[in-house]
Amino acid sequence: MSDKPLAPAIEGWHTMGDQPHLIGTRCTACGTYFFPKQSHYCKNPDCDSTDFEEVELSRTGTVWSYTNACYEPPAPFVAPQPFEPYAIAAVQLEAEQMVVLGQVVTGVDTEQLSVGMPVELVLETLHETDDDIKVTWKWKPVAA
Amino acid sequence: MSNEIAILGAGMHPWGKWGHNFVQYGVAAAREALADAGVPWRDVRFVSGGATVRCGYPGYVAGATFAQALGWQGAEVNTSYAACASGSQALAAARNKILSGECEVALVVGADTTPKGFLAPAGGYRPEDPDWVRFYLGITNPTYFALYARRRMDLYGDTQEDFAQVKVKNARAGSKNPRARYRKCFSVEDVAASAMVADPLRLMDICATSDGGAALIVSSLDYARRIGKADAPRVAAISTVTPSFASGVVEMPDIATDSAAAAGIEAQSFRASLPVKAYEEAGIGPEDVNVAEVYDLSTALELDWIEDLQLAPRGEAAQLLRNGDTAIGGRIPVNPSGGLACFGEAVPAQALAQVCELTWQLRGQSGDRQVEGAKVGITANQGLFGHGSSVIVKR
Ligand SMILES: [Zn+2]
Numbered sequence: 101m102s103d104k105p106l107a108p109a110i111e112g113w114h115t116m117g118d119q120p121h122l123i124g125t126r127c128t129a130c131g132t133y134f135f136p137k138q139s140h141y142c143k144n145p146d147c148d149s150t151d152f153e154e155v156e157l158s159r160t161g162t163v164w165s166y167t168n169a170c171y172e173p174p175a176p177f178v179a180p181q182p183f184e185p186y187a188i189a190a191v192q193l194e195a196e197q198m199v200v201l202g203q204v205v206t207g208v209d210t211e212q213l214s215v216g217m218p219v220e221l222v223l224e225t226l227h228e229t230d231d232d233i234k235v236t237w238k239w240k241p242v243a244a
Numbered sequence: 245m246s247n248e249i250a251i252l253g254a255g256m257h258p259w260g261k262w263g264h265n266f267v268q269y270g271v272a273a274a275r276e277a278l279a280d281a282g283v284p285w286r287d288v289r290f291v292s293g294g295a296t297v298r299c300g301y302p303g304y305v306a307g308a309t310f311a312q313a314l315g316w317q318g319a320e321v322n323t324s325y326a327a328c329a330s331g332s333q334a335l336a337a338a339r340n341k342i343l344s345g346e347c348e349v350a351l352v353v354g355a356d357t358t359p360k361g362f363l364a365p366a367g368g369y370r371p372e373d374p375d376w377v378r379f380y381l382g383i384t385n386p387t388y389f390a391l392y393a394r395r396r397m398d399l400y401g402d403t404q405e406d407f408a409q410v411k412v413k414n415a416r417a418g419s420k421n422p423r424a425r426y427r428k429c430f431s432v433e434d435v436a437a438s439a440m441v442a443d444p445l446r447l448m449d450i451c452a453t454s455d456g457g458a459a460l461i462v463s464s465l466d467y468a469r470r471i472g473k474a475d476a477p478r479v480a481a482i483s484t485v486t487p488s489f490a491s492g493v494v495e496m497p498d499i500a501t502d503s504a505a506a507a508g509i510e511a512q513s514f515r516a517s518l519p520v521k522a523y524e525e526a527g528i529g530p531e532d533v534n535v536a537e538v539y540d541l542s543t544a545l546e547l548d549w550i551e552d553l554q555l556a557p558r559g560e561a562a563q564l565l566r567n568g569d570t571a572i573g574g575r576i577p578v579n580p581s582g583g584l585a586c587f588g589e590a591v592p593a594q595a596l597a598q599v600c601e602l603t604w605q606l607r608g609q610s611g612d613r614q615v616e617g618a619k620v621g622i623t624a625n626q627g628l629f630g631h632g633s634s635v636i637v638k639r
Contacts, residue, residue, distance in 0.1 A: 176365065
């Protein structure tokens, strides 16, 4: 493993560290959450607020559904060679009442997942560049 | 006042990978529809084209392109872009023109040529583009369909064999359709032997993209009567509603759903909302439907659609399939054309192709794939950007 610094693959979409959170926004008028961040208009048809606060989203949720990627996606995905299939989960966040997609941590495949399973958000390498290691959020089953 | 218009003619260029310009397919479909209707081209006073939008693709002037190719004759034109629902939106434009009395006969046409190579977003670092984001994070088109399919398995007990049986059913129907691209029959074992793409969906569970063209000649009921076609199938309803906030199903290309956290807001399914307006407009219910053409981008998605159209209670579509109810000869045949499984998606033509199939079914002209005694048919499709549609045809 290299000693390059860690950097978020997408700047400003999640916090760094051991207990990472996705960063979204919340409409101060109606309470609707947005991920990715939305700060100019509220998509609730009953709300015309333009006032938003940045918030950290729940870092735990339950699996809404899951799958995997058996084939290498095209660019901009940067695939390790040889390509290794990885699992993907759609996760329901209770407080936010929304579902967020993400890869599942390396080493967990679809056979170890089920709808309703509790998971938590962690950071893992997405790919390396010449300068740093790009990390992104991934879902990890919460140890029972 | 009746909201209905008559379908006088239907035409299609066979689906395939022919490598021609899309105009050629549209013209072939339009000429077949005109001949089928027995209407002279110069009588058509409105040309409504379904368009698609791609880099450098000229489909965005569909109405005018087809009108010029068929020979300028001074008709008015319209071009509709609504992703997979483009054809339905073009049909709705023609219906408005006819019902308002501005024209009596309209041509509705859509055609597509499959793009060369893999559809992928432009490069660079562009986190403001959801399509770029999801590809960067490793989430491709099959991911979404696989998520819906897996959820059916975990919640309702559907199996991969059920999904394979959808393919077997549609392949059998499509084998009898001369306009279908894929006309080979398959077994459950064939599907199971195809490569896994996105668990639980295999290569043969997922539809391809195709070249194709479809067209309809539609008119006022009065015009239909005057040319001796008072009993022609009619468009009884067209629903092209948007989703309602908050959309609770994660949709391509998004990385997350809407949030339903605000007071008074509930998570909703877009697919399920599409037919509601159609049933209301036609003044009928799901119990009146004899045949359905639905957008089976994946085998499992056909089962979702059956429930979205309320042809089965939620979670029970697979049982309908296992009973043989959705096959030709069953209680409520679904995709007697063979569906996308046998056609492959030709975006701006597909919603019209669904209506063409219902037209032939309701006229009793579908040969070996005829749904006996079909009087009411419904279509359903959904595409990107909150576009989708459901059309009811009755006779
Ligand atoms: Zn708001």
